[in-house]
Amino acid sequence: MELFKTETLGKKARKPLADRMRPAGLEEFVGQDHLLGEGKFLRILLDKKEIPSMIFWGPSGVGKTSLGWLMGKYLDLPFVSLSAVNIGIKEVKEIIQKSKLRKTILFIDEFHRFNKLQQDTFLPHVEAGDVILIGATTENPSFEIVAPLLSRMKVLTLSPLTEEEILVILERALQQDSELNSPPTKVEGNALREMASLVTGDARKALNLLEISHTMAARRNALRPVIDHETVQEAYQKRVLVYDKKGEMHYDLISAFHKSMRGSDPDAALYWMARMIEAGEEPLYIARRMVRFASEDVGNADPGALSLAIAGMQAFNFLGAPEGYLALAQVCVYLSCSEKSNAVYTGYNDAVGDVRNLPEYPVPLHIRNAPTGLMKDLGYGHNYLYPHDYDDALVSQAYLPEALMGKRYYEPKNRGYEARIGEFLEKMRKVRGDREA
Numbered sequence: 001m002e003l004f005k006t007e008t009l010g011k012k013a014r015k016p017l018a019d020r021m022r023p024a025g026l027e028e029f030v031g032q033d034h035l036l037g038e039g040k041f042l043r044i045l046l047d048k049k050e051i052p053s054m055i056f057w058g059p060s061g062v063g064k065t066s067l068g069w070l071m072g073k074y075l076d077l078p079f080v081s082l083s084a085v086n087i088g089i090k091e092v093k094e095i096i097q098k099s100k101l102r103k104t105i106l107f108i109d110e111f112h113r114f115n116k117l118q119q120d121t122f123l124p125h126v127e128a129g130d131v132i133l134i135g136a137t138t139e140n141p142s143f144e145i146v147a148p149l150l151s152r153m154k155v156l157t158l159s160p161l162t163e164e165e166i167l168v169i170l171e172r173a174l175q176q177d178s179e180l181n182s183p184p185t186k187v188e189g190n191a192l193r194e195m196a197s198l199v200t201g202d203a204r205k206a207l208n209l210l211e212i213s214h215t216m217a218a219r220r221n222a223l224r225p226v227i228d229h230e231t232v233q234e235a236y237q238k239r240v241l242v243y244d245k246k247g248e249m250h251y252d253l254i255s256a257f258h259k260s261m262r263g264s265d266p267d268a269a270l271y272w273m274a275r276m277i278e279a280g281e282e283p284l285y286i287a288r289r290m291v292r293f294a295s296e297d298v299g300n301a302d303p304g305a306l307s308l309a310i311a312g313m314q315a316f317n318f319l320g321a322p323e324g325y326l327a328l329a330q331v332c333v334y335l336s337c338s339e340k341s342n343a344v345y346t347g348y349n350d351a352v353g354d355v356r357n358l359p360e361y362p363v364p365l366h367i368r369n370a371p372t373g374l375m376k377d378l379g380y381g382h383n384y385l386y387p388h389d390y391d392d393a394l395v396s397q398a399y400l401p402e403a404l405m406g407k408r409y410y411e412p413k414n415r416g417y418e419a420r421i422g423e424f425l426e427k428m429r430k431v432r433g434d435r436e437a
Contacts, residue, residue, distance in 0.1 A: 017180070017211040018204045021173050022066050026074055030168050030203070031063060031161045042156065046074055053126045053133040055111070055141050055150070058158025061202030064136040067158075068107040077132070078104040084113040089121050096125050104131055111135030112144035119146045126152050160201025167196045169203050170210055185214050188228040198236055209235055250281070254289060261290075262297050266336035273332050277325060287313035290331050301341035301416035308334055339416030347410035354404070361401030394431040 023029045026036065026046075035042040045051055051071060056064040065081060072079030080095055095106060108114075112135075125131050126149065133153065137144060141155050161169075170192050174180055195213070199205040210227075212235040217225035253276050260268035276286060291309040298305040312331035316324035370381035387393040400407060412418040412425065 016208065017173060017177060018207040020177055020179075021169070021207055023063075023070060026070050028172075029063060029067065029070060031165045032067070032158055034159070035156055046071065049075055051075060051105075051132055053131075053153045054135075055145060055153050055155045056134060056136045056158055057138075057141050057155055059138055059160055059202065061199075061204035061206075062158045062161055063203065064158060065107065065109060068105060068134045068136070071134075072105040075105075078102060079107065080104060081107045081109070083109045085110050089114075089118050092121070096131050105134060106131045107134045107136065109136045112137040112139040112141075116146050119149050123148055123152070161203055162201065163193070163196045166199060166201070166203060166206045167192060170195060170206055173207060173210060180210075180214055183223060183225070185217065185225045185227060188226060191227050191229055191232050194229060194232050195236075198232075253279075253281075254286075257286070258289060258293060258297075261293055261332065261336045262340065264336055264340065266333045269332050269336045270329060273328065277328075283316055283321065283324065283328060284313065287316055287328055287331075290328070290335060293335055296345045297340055297342055298335060298338045299341040299344040299418065300421055301339035301413060301418040303417055305335055305338050339418075341413040341415055341418045343410055343412050343418065351409045354407075358403075361403055364398065364401065366397070367399060392427075392431075394428050396432050398432075 029036065032042075034040060037043065056067065058064060069079050069081065071077075082092070082095075092106070092108075095104070098104070111119075122133055126133050135145070135153070141150055145153075174185060174187065174192075191213075192210075195206055195209050199209060209232070213227045213231050214225060216235055217227050217231050220226075253272055257269060257272035257276065260272055273286060277283060287309075291306070291313060294306040294309040309331050312327045315327035318324070319327065365379045366382055366384045368375070368380040370376045376382070385395040385397045387395050387397075398405060412422040414422060
């Protein structure tokens with residue numbers, strides 16, 4: 001199977017710049033120094049000619065396919081590149097069968113798209129070493145690759161390219177690509193660096209942007225194409241943010257948003273919220289997270305936080321997008337700047353833990369309901385003290401089962417309104433004569 005084959009209807013198609021600029025050798029490969037640098041893991045394996053089956057995990061455009069092909073070239077092994085999007089297990093089995101005649105690197109892009117049963121098909125072949133399997137994925141292997149296969153493959157994390165690394169790739173394309181040099185393309189000012197900053201570490205996007213910019217510049221002046229700031233902006237249009245509502249990015253962004261509010265940083269919280277909204281996240285999901293946050297992280301340090309979070313959700317429902325985004329932003333800033341307490345959250349969790357792990361203690365007789373004469377005769381409600389009949393509505397009376405007497409689940413923090421609650425509880429506990437369990 002020919003690598004990077006691009007044919008259509010029997011006529012050779014023009015390859016995109018990103019394909020034309022694939023590195024011809026490892027010395028031309030840009031980025032991933034943590035794997036390929038001197039003395040680093042993958043470099044050592046290549047030098048020893050010992051390559052296990054691996055998972056390449058990283059974002060798009062960082063060189064996963066190119067690296068797999070270069071490894072095959074470096075080791076002088078056949079390289080077969082497939083995509084899980086358009087191939088089935090039957091074809092894979094045929095290739096694996098042929099690879100038994102000569103060790104082959106089988107590179108499968110979008111590996112996470114194979115289901116569990118399909119992934120299980122690879123297990124015996126990987127374990128027997130019939131083939132060197134390289135699965136490339138943009139999704140977290142912990143979630144997307146079956147555990148038995150994952151345990152038999154080395155996971156290598158590929159990082160987004162730095163702006164400087166993208167610049168190296170763009171400059172090389174301008175110097176080496178014949179189509180960009182007939183006639184030579186002139187780049188004015190910081191247009192190349194601007195491209196590098198726009199593509200978020202994705203070399204393919206950068207080269208596509210350069211090619212589109214060159215095409216537009218050549219249409220303006222075929223004899224002397226000039227790429228400047230205006231050309232780049234026109235070619236770029238509006239970035240489509242990378243976001244998978246069911247994937248790792250979804251959980252990473254909501255985690256960053258929640259932790260920024262918890263850390264009382266409204267600027268970071270607004271940024272992460274804007275990232276999610278601009279990428280197409282459901283705004284009411286963000287609103288629900290803030291309602292939860294109001295109880296989990298603010299709690300009674302600011303009792304008004306929960307009311308405002310509910311109001312923000314209702315306001316968005318009433319206004320819709322985009323006007324309703326401002327209500328969500330107001331709640332986000334308020335929660336970020338509120339005094340914080342997780343006392344309610346930890347108290348409830350502790351209570352749930354006791355309910356699940358301890359015996360089902362009976363309700364003390366004096367606080368049981370006594371709607372019938374028989375129940376009263378049995379002592380239900382007997383000696384119950386009605387707090388409103390006493391000063392400050394405080395009485396020396398127990399409410400927990402005897403085995404849990406003195407147990408404290410809720411311990412208010414000395415912050416915000418919760419400090420006042422703490423003072424009240426101390427007063428109440430003195431009247432009751434409490435002692436901790």
